[in-house]
Amino acid sequence: MxxxxxxxxxxxxxxxxxxxxxxxxxxxxxxSEIMLQQTxxxxxxxxxxxxxxxxxxxxxxxxxxxxxxxxxxQGLGYYSRARNLHATAKMVVEQFGGEFPRTYKDLKSxxxxxxxxxxxxxxxxxxxxxxxxxxxxxxxxARYFGVDLPINSPSGIKYFKxxxxxxxxxxxxxxxxxxxxxxxxxxxxPKKPYCLLCPLNEGCVALKENKVDNLPIKNNKTKVRVxxxxxxxxxxxxxxxxxxxRKGKGIWQNLYxxxxxxxxxxxxxxEMEHYLKSESNLQLLDMATPYNPDPIIHKLSHxxxxxxxxxxxxxxxxxxxxxWEEVSQFPVPVLIADFIRTLKI
DNA sequence: AAGCCGGGGCG
DNA sequence: CGCCCAGGCTT
Numbered sequence: 001m002x003x004x005x006x007x008x009x010x011x012x013x014x015x016x017x018x019x020x021x022x023x024x025x026x027x028x029x030x031x032s033e034i035m036l037q038q039t040x041x042x043x044x045x046x047x048x049x050x051x052x053x054x055x056x057x058x059x060x061x062x063x064x065x066x067x068x069x070x071x072x073x074q075g076l077g078y079y080s081r082a083r084n085l086h087a088t089a090k091m092v093v094e095q096f097g098g099e100f101p102r103t104y105k106d107l108k109s110x111x112x113x114x115x116x117x118x119x120x121x122x123x124x125x126x127x128x129x130x131x132x133x134x135x136x137x138x139x140x141x142a143r144y145f146g147v148d149l150p151i152n153s154p155s156g157i158k159y160f161k162x163x164x165x166x167x168x169x170x171x172x173x174x175x176x177x178x179x180x181x182x183x184x185x186x187x188x189x190p191k192k193p194y195c196l197l198c199p200l201n202e203g204c205v206a207l208k209e210n211k212v213d214n215l216p217i218k219n220n221k222t223k224v225r226v227x228x229x230x231x232x233x234x235x236x237x238x239x240x241x242x243x244x245x246r247k248g249k250g251i252w253q254n255l256y257x258x259x260x261x262x263x264x265x266x267x268x269x270x271e272m273e274h275y276l277k278s279e280s281n282l283q284l285l286d287m288a289t290p291y292n293p294d295p296i297i298h299k300l301s302h303x304x305x306x307x308x309x310x311x312x313x314x315x316x317x318x319x320x321x322x323x324w325e326e327v328s329q330f331p332v333p334v335l336i337a338d339f340i341r342t343l344k345i
Numbered sequence: 346a347a348g349c350c351g352g353g354g355c356g
Numbered sequence: 357c358g359c360c361c362a363g364g365c366t367t
Contacts, residue, residue: 036362043353043361077351080365114364134362154346181362190360191356220347221358249366251350300351334352 003144003200004169004176010199011179014186019048021178026100026125027058033117034085038078047076058098061089070254070331079252084112102126123177129170132177133161136184142216143188146205151216222302229307230267231258231336233291233343234282236314240321243330251300256330258309266295272310285313291343298335309339
């Protein structure tokens, strides 16, 4: 039996029942695919249901304010996905008459839709014979065929895409694509796959050559950058505080936060006092006090944010401020959301 | 070609 | 603590 037929057989026996597998509606498929980029199924699932409830159609999503989209996305990470999701909803409504395009090429022109996602939507919804190559597929192909090209090198990416196209089942592309990903997620797992009862163990090069733990190959380990954040949690006598929206290039674009002072090293109360006296026009009631004397270390995949929250009480009225009760309405990073939850006014 | 972009779970 | 997750965009 061929590689693809073994995948299909395994899939029909072991597939999980996932909501986006019960439909061919490109809106729902697209939504699920964007959410599942670099995200586990269990993590994305509740967001998927909440989004469909809030935005039943692409028109509802297109008409929503971006803040509402970001708020619903809060906690899922990689927020450019949410901004691109919103932009694409508008594109579909305005340029495609509310209907998703049906070809790989047109799908790939949508914001946030790259090679994988275009192939996924085209094959799942419209039976277009395009192979999907995600992290699962890289692992399955690298092991089964014994490919040691780095999966994140241009030559590796090209090679795996061509290999995926050669071994796919074009006649059953929807189930085959879902099947090979599911096989990678469940059976050919990253760590400790149970090769003893794998239906593909007979032809698996990695198993034969004892390379299962060494494939796939991936280089360029990301190194972590350490930053020191000081958030100024202003409070006036009405319990109003200040929020600002993150602009520019870096992390958390368009999300909200308290006014931020970034420093080279951890700041102590004297340094903060000095900073506030020189940079702030507000009348302070007493010294700024760190809510957490030991920095909270918020870990992103490529940055460690050593963070102190400073309570800054002022006798002035924060005219541009936000009532503390309203703060939780804004889309914020998890770091901020956790703090808001724990602070008792 | 390399870097950047979140948050969570697991061994 | 490092790796991985239904990747994509920017430089």
